Amino acid sequence: MLEIKELKARIGDKEILKGINLTIRAGEVHALMGPNGSGKSTLAQALAGREEYEVTGGEVTYEGKNLLDLAPEDRACEGIFLAFQYPVEIPGVSTLYFLKAAMNAMNKYHGRSALDAMDFLALAKKKMSDLNMDQSLLHRSVNEGFSGGEKKKNEIFQMAMLDPKLAILDETDSGLDIDALRIVADGVNRLRDPARAILVVTHYQRLLEYIVPDRVHVLSDGRIVKSGGKELALELEKRGYSWVKEQAGDTSPAVS
Amino acid sequence: MTKEKESAPHLVGQFEQWKLARSANGSGWFDAVRESAISRFAEIGIPTPKMEDYRFTNLAPLARGSFQHIAIAGDNKNKLDPDPYLYGDSTAVEIVVRNGCLESVSAAGDLPEGVVVVPLSEALHSYRELVEPHLAQYAPIESEGLAALNTAFLEEGLFVHVPRNVILQKPVHILYLTDPGDRETVSYPRNLWILEEGADLTILESYAGDREATYWTNTLTEIVLGENAALRHYKLQLESEKAYHIGRLHAKQERASRLSTYSISFGSRIARNDVNLALEGEGIHSIMDGLYLGDNDQLIDHHTFVDHVSPNCESRENYKGILSGKSKGVFNGKILVRRDAQKTDAVQTNRNLLLSDHATINTKPQLEIYADDVKCTHGATIGQLDRESLFYLQARGIDKDTARSILINAFAGEIVERLEFEPMRSRVESLLYDRLPGGSALKEWR
Structure with a gap:
């Protein structure tokens, strides 16, 4: 589904991704781990099309298409969903309106008819109760005044509504208490499907107890330095990131 | 070199011409005020950027332009359709004024007893006893040339008088249309709204014009709110982008009255709106809100002034601007809290969204506080998306x-x-x- 080859990217003059190679097939759940500043979020945002991250080399093929040629909105319409590490507050735009606009945009892109308002609302309410979310959030401005947990749940809620082919979760676990973490993980697990791929970006092994990955990759200083099965996450938890860094022969301090 | 004043002798000349052309219409009692207003205008003229209040808004085109008083310029055949601007059955009374002249008054069969909603021209001769105590009593004719000019020429507009404790459920609407064809014209809409004690009403005021036409609207509104009266006022300015719109509002509020006045300003080459509220009684609540949208070469200027004369009053002000192209916005919000106005609670905000690198905004809060126990806050922001x-x-x-x-x-x-x-x-x-x-x-x- 997704094939990343030698991907390089920078912000301003600073090179962050220094040659990423990663292949994700439909049905798989991959975890991308690494210390702060290793480039995890950069990779997640670059895949979603963030303009500030300039791709300077390499290729990304998604479903046979050159992903890097697509505008962010077209990537989303093609089925890529990024759950933001820091969901943005949008005063004056209700969550309901925001979701409708997104779903309408996607329907338009695929030439499908607009969704029925009643069906939409019923679906939204169902997905919200799955995530133990207060339905009044639908009528509040997107993420405005939401608690940290509500913001993260709102990302998973949007993901459930938009039904992506490739979901990228950017540190969705950070800042969540254990109850919220379980609810979020359950939400993600419900989406596990042979036709869907999920990339979980995280700093902590904790989330991976609930969302058990097929593959684990360790990113350090802009490169994937180690890949393995789910047991790699446990080993990292035990031995720390310095262990992989040493193995990779990298002694430079992590960029922030 | 900017001049100290822009005299406009041709406008004074038009007054003499117009005076001769007017047939006796029974409102001669007001002529003395007209004469003194035009003399004052001849002395002080059109404001220039030398004056602090007009620093960013150069009205020289008004002096230089060949704007003809619309009654002299005659009628035009290509009429703008008023329908897109009307509200029909949702209103109690709807009046259309075209090129300064009354065009229509919608049926007003179900107005409560004692309520007067008529064109100003009619009020001038039929309701002198209601008009005379208030007309031209609040506008600063001595200091503002364009207020003086409007007063000299005033003839058509909306007159409203609501007696004690009468509530109008449906709003009253006045639409000013301008479609002078190829001629450059000026019109002088004038409104006078009097709400007696406990009266309650919504007034809609719209301006629209032929988008190809260059004209000038010089409008003035005076409002008197008696004790505990409530008025909601929505002004929608959709003039042609080649037009000049000078609007001025003066409201005198008495004890415990409530006024909300909204300025929605989307049109005009240059739009200048002055909103002046005098809070003369305790327990008054005033809201001044506005939304302005500028594009291309538009300049939209709002000057607001809240005069807190009495204690225990609240004023709330929120103006927002969206500016694209090479448009300019100006916001100047003055709050004066006089010595006796203790416990004043005043909030003012002005937020602006600049959508292009060439759009600009000059925003200035101006607080003058002479009382020592007050709460006044203000804030201005300028940002991009x-x-x-x-x-x-x-x-x-x-x-x-x-x-x-x-x-x-x-x-x-x-x-x-x-x-x-x-x-x-x-x-x-x-x-x-x-x-x-x-x-x-x-x-x-x-």
Whole structure:
């Protein structure tokens, strides 16, 4: 589904991704781990099309298409969903309106008819109760005044509504208490499907107890330095990131 | 070199011409005021950027232009259709004034007893006893040349008198249309609204014009709110982008009265709006809100002034501006708290969204406080669309133009939502969508 080859990217003059190679097939759940500043979020945002991250080399093929040629909105319409590490507050735009606009945009892109308002609302309410979310959030401005947990749940809620082919979760676990973490993980697990791929970006092994990955990759200083099965996450938890860094022969301090 | 004043002898000349042309219409009692107003205008002329209050707004085109008083310039055949600007059955009375002359008054069969809603021309001769105590009593004819000019020429507009404790459920609407064809004209709309104690009413005021026409609207409104009276006033300015709109509002509020006055300003080459509230009694509540949208070479200037004369009054002011192209915005909000006005609670904000590198805004709060136990806050912001928010919307499949429109619309929404008269609110929403790059999609999804 997704094939990343030698991907390089920078912000301003600073090179962050220094040659990423990663292949994700439909049905798989991959975890991308690494210390702060290793480039995890950069990779997640670059895949979603963030303009500030300039791709300077390499290729990304998604479903046979050159992903890097697509505008962010077209990537989303093609089925890529990024759950933001820091969901943005949008005063004056209700969550309901925001979701409708997104779903309408996607329907338009695929030439499908607009969704029925009643069906939409019923679906939204169902997905919200799955995530133990207060339905009044639908009528509040997107993420405005939401608690940290509500913001993260709102990302998973949007993901459930938009039904992506490739979901990228950017540190969705950070800042969540254990109850919220379980609810979020359950939400993600419900989406596990042979036709869907999920990339979980995280700093902590904790989330991976609930969302058990097929593959684990360790990113350090802009490169994937180690890949393995789910047991790699446990080993990292035990031995720390310095262990992989040493193995990779990298002694430079992590960029922030 | 900027002049100290712009005298406009041709406008004074037009007054003499007009005076001769007018047939005796029974409102001669006001002629002495007209004469002194035109003399004052001849002395002080049109304001220039030398004056602090006009620093950013150069009205020289008004002096130089060949603007003809519309009654002299005659009638035009290509008429602008008023229908898109009317509200019909949702209003109690709807008056259309075209090129300074009365065109129509909708049936007003069900007005409560004692309520007078008539064109000003009619009020001048039929309701002198109601008009005379108030007309030209609040506008600063001595100090403001354009207020003096309006007063000299005033003839048509909306006169409203609501007696004690009478509530009008449906709003009253006045529409000023200008379609002078190829001629450059000037008209002088004038409104006088008097609400006696406990009266309650909504007034809508609209301005629209032929988009190809260059003209000047010099309008003035005086409002008197008796004790505990309540007025909601919505002004929608949609003049031609070649037009000049000079608007001035003076309200005198008595004890415990409530006024909300909204200025929605989308049109005009140069629009200048002065809103002046005098809070002369305790327990008054005043709201002044505004939304201005500028594009191309438009200049939209709001000058507001709240005069807190008495204790225990609240004023709330929120103006928002959206500026694109090479447009300019000006906001000057003055709050004066006099020595006796203890426990005044005043809040003023002015937020601006600049959508292009060439758009500019000059915003200035001006607080003068002579009482020692007051709460006054003010804030002004100038910003661009937030890139994080744009990316967030795009990452959910929404194209960039639509995403921009959603964010701009959300910015404006805070003011639009407060327009309590629903037909006007949806009209303003719709006009807003029309002006936004991806607005058509939003309109569909509404």
